[in-house]
Amino acid sequence: MIFGLDFSAVDWDEMFTGTLDTLKMLGNSAVFTIILGLPIGIVLYLWGRSQIPFVQGFYAVLSFIVNILRSVPFIILVIALIPFSRAMVGTSIGVLGTIPPLVIGAAPFFARLVETSLREVDRGVIEAAQGMGASTAQIVMRVLLPEARPGLLAGITITVVTLVSYTAMSGMVGGGGLGDLAIRYGYQRYEKEVMIVSIILLVVLVQLLQMAGDRLVRHFTRK
Amino acid sequence: MIELKGLTKVYGKGGSAATALSGVNLNIEKGEIFGVIGHSGAGKSTLIRCINLLERPTKGEVWVDGTELTRLGKSQLQEHRRKIGMIFQHFNLLSSATVYDNIAFPLRLTHTPKAAVDRKVNELLALVGLTEHRGKYPAQLSGGQKQRVGIARALASDPDVLLCDEATSALDPQTTDSILRLLLDINKQFNLTIVLITHEMLVIQSICDRVAVIHGGGIVEQGRVTDVFLKPKHEVTKEFIRSEAQDDSPLLAALHAPHPTGATAVKITFLGEKTYESTLSRVAGGTGVNFAILQGTISTIKDTPYGQLIVRFEGDAKAIGRTISELAAQGLDVEVLS
Numbered sequence: 001m002i003f004g005l006d007f008s009a010v011d012w013d014e015m016f017t018g019t020l021d022t023l024k025m026l027g028n029s030a031v032f033t034i035i036l037g038l039p040i041g042i043v044l045y046l047w048g049r050s051q052i053p054f055v056q057g058f059y060a061v062l063s064f065i066v067n068i069l070r071s072v073p074f075i076i077l078v079i080a081l082i083p084f085s086r087a088m089v090g091t092s093i094g095v096l097g098t099i100p101p102l103v104i105g106a107a108p109f110f111a112r113l114v115e116t117s118l119r120e121v122d123r124g125v126i127e128a129a130q131g132m133g134a135s136t137a138q139i140v141m142r143v144l145l146p147e148a149r150p151g152l153l154a155g156i157t158i159t160v161v162t163l164v165s166y167t168a169m170s171g172m173v174g175g176g177g178l179g180d181l182a183i184r185y186g187y188q189r190y191e192k193e194v195m196i197v198s199i200i201l202l203v204v205l206v207q208l209l210q211m212a213g214d215r216l217v218r219h220f221t222r223k
Numbered sequence: 224m225i226e227l228k229g230l231t232k233v234y235g236k237g238g239s240a241a242t243a244l245s246g247v248n249l250n251i252e253k254g255e256i257f258g259v260i261g262h263s264g265a266g267k268s269t270l271i272r273c274i275n276l277l278e279r280p281t282k283g284e285v286w287v288d289g290t291e292l293t294r295l296g297k298s299q300l301q302e303h304r305r306k307i308g309m310i311f312q313h314f315n316l317l318s319s320a321t322v323y324d325n326i327a328f329p330l331r332l333t334h335t336p337k338a339a340v341d342r343k344v345n346e347l348l349a350l351v352g353l354t355e356h357r358g359k360y361p362a363q364l365s366g367g368q369k370q371r372v373g374i375a376r377a378l379a380s381d382p383d384v385l386l387c388d389e390a391t392s393a394l395d396p397q398t399t400d401s402i403l404r405l406l407l408d409i410n411k412q413f414n415l416t417i418v419l420i421t422h423e424m425l426v427i428q429s430i431c432d433r434v435a436v437i438h439g440g441g442i443v444e445q446g447r448v449t450d451v452f453l454k455p456k457h458e459v460t461k462e463f464i465r466s467e468a469q470d471d472s473p474l475l476a477a478l479h480a481p482h483p484t485g486a487t488a489v490k491i492t493f494l495g496e497k498t499y500e501s502t503l504s505r506v507a508g509g510t511g512v513n514f515a516i517l518q519g520t521i522s523t524i525k526d527t528p529y530g531q532l533i534v535r536f537e538g539d540a541k542a543i544g545r546t547i548s549e550l551a552a553q554g555l556d557v558e559v560l561s
């Protein structure tokens with residue numbers, strides 16, 4: 001007994017499964033968020049810089065869609081996307097069912113972070129590459145992405161940490177993982193111990209992710 | 224090599240439109256170092272950026288090596304740009320790439336085989352004297368070293384033309400000097416046509432063959448550096464040359480001081496080998512006039528020695544007249560000031 005809490009009642013097998021589920025959701029959703037968000041961010045950056053009126057129109061439309069997705073609270077997005085998840089992965093619950101809403105929720109956010117880091121790249125360097133005859137694709141691959149690498153890594157870190165809290169929220173609608181445990185035991189059965197352990201595990205996870213991210217950013221910073 | 228015809232550039236539209244260039248015509252020969260000098264905001268950067276179409280002119284034609292760049296489509300333009308190197312005031316190196324990778328950049332754009340890249344980059348590293356810095360990142364280099372990387376990168380694709388946008392303006396005088404010497408070297412070694420823009424007359428004087436003075440978006444004067452420098456016509460040109468020279472006020476006082484015997488002040492310009500000959504004392508000795516040197520410069524324009532003296536001849540008017548015509552007969556340029 002610590003502070004009147006009895007941790008011997010905690011089912012550690014279940015805690016382990018919950019942690020594993022959280023990591024699975026996080027890993028999968030992070031990968032798909034990057035796969036989807038990075039190109040959208042690049043397109044936002046390229047269209048946003050264009051002088052051509054109809055491309056500026058494309059930018060306005062894409063930017064508007066991204067803003068809408070970002071302004072819908074995640075918990076509502078999860079519910080709204082239930083039919084979509086069923087269509088995509090065959091279920092709307094569990095680890096698998098949560099991944100589509102996680103990706104749809106986080107990709108627009110990540111895309112904005114990508115756009116912002118690309119804007120930080122020195123215009124002069126881009127012009128130098130244009131002057132050397134680089135095509136747009138070459139500028140993206142050989143100038144923008146390498147030059148923005150520290151910013152992109154920082155963006156990935158922020159996005160993954162945000163995804164941790166999203167996975168916890170998805171516990172509300174039967175998403176599984178640590179958030180699910182915390183809600184089921186702590187909120188519905190007043191068993192505080194499971195909730196506390198879940199929270200501690202989530203805090204440790206976020207700390208580790210942030211530290212790893214910061215370290216990568218430092219490693220790739222050349223300025 | 225480079226021909227600009229009626230080049231006009233207007234930034235913005237409607238009420239906020241600003242004309243940066245208005246109807247510029249220039250003709251730059253193969254193998255020469257052509258300088259464009261002007262004050263800040265005169266349109267220098269716009270002009271040089273129009274040559275490789277980093278800036279699209281609003282009107283006019285850009286011809287490089289017999290091709291009208293302003294007519295080309297996107298991919299053809301990319302092709303032609305590889306033959307036009309460019310260096311910048313702020314170097315514009317990839318901060319995430321090493322010295323080696325920066326220089327290799329243009330070669331990799333064209334998918335050059337690895338061994339050929341390595342050969343070329345090593346050659347260029349040796350040329351600009353950075354072999355031992357090959358693995359460093361730009362942030363670890365001094366300004367002069369960064370510009371050397373910029374030069375090596377610009378030369379990697381064997382260009383016919385090198386454009387220099389204020390390439391030495393961020394550097395201290397010694398470093399400026401060594402970069403200018405490097406530019407002169409590569410100009411001679413590869414018969415590379417160099418176009419440079421600057422706001423410093425010293426840069427023009429050090430390495431340029433010809434110069435154009437730009438003011439308010441137009442060329443106000445151009446010609447061989449020796450001619451423009453020694454006989455400036457436009458007020459802006461005179462200003463640039465004067466700012467290189469010392470204060471004029473003691474000279475003006477001396478020119479206007481009354482003199483007991485007859486006196487005439489003249490400006491004598493020597494060019495080439497004559498600069499180092501004793502023409503003045505020989506001629507004055509022969510005609511029997513005395514002279515006082517009120518102001519003088521002996522220096523070089525690129526490799527050409529020149530001298531410019533302001534001299535007051537003292538003696539009778541006829542003897543002074545004979546002295547002046549004799550000096551002119553010896554091939555010196557004499558201008559009577561008072």
Ligand SMILES: Nc1ncnc2c1ncn2[C@@H]1O[C@H](COP(=O)(O)OP(=O)(O)O)[C@@H](O)[C@H]1O
Nearest residue numbers: 234241243261262263264265266267268269270
């Ligand atoms: N991208 C731009 N948009 C609007 N005005 C510009 C732009 N670039 C240059 N200008 C204007 O054009 C004029 C010439 O600029 P620039 O060619 O940079 O001069 P310099 O290099 O001689 O200092 C200036 O008045 C400047 O304000």
Ligand SMILES: [Mg+2]
Nearest residue numbers: 267268269389
């Ligand atoms: Mg400029």
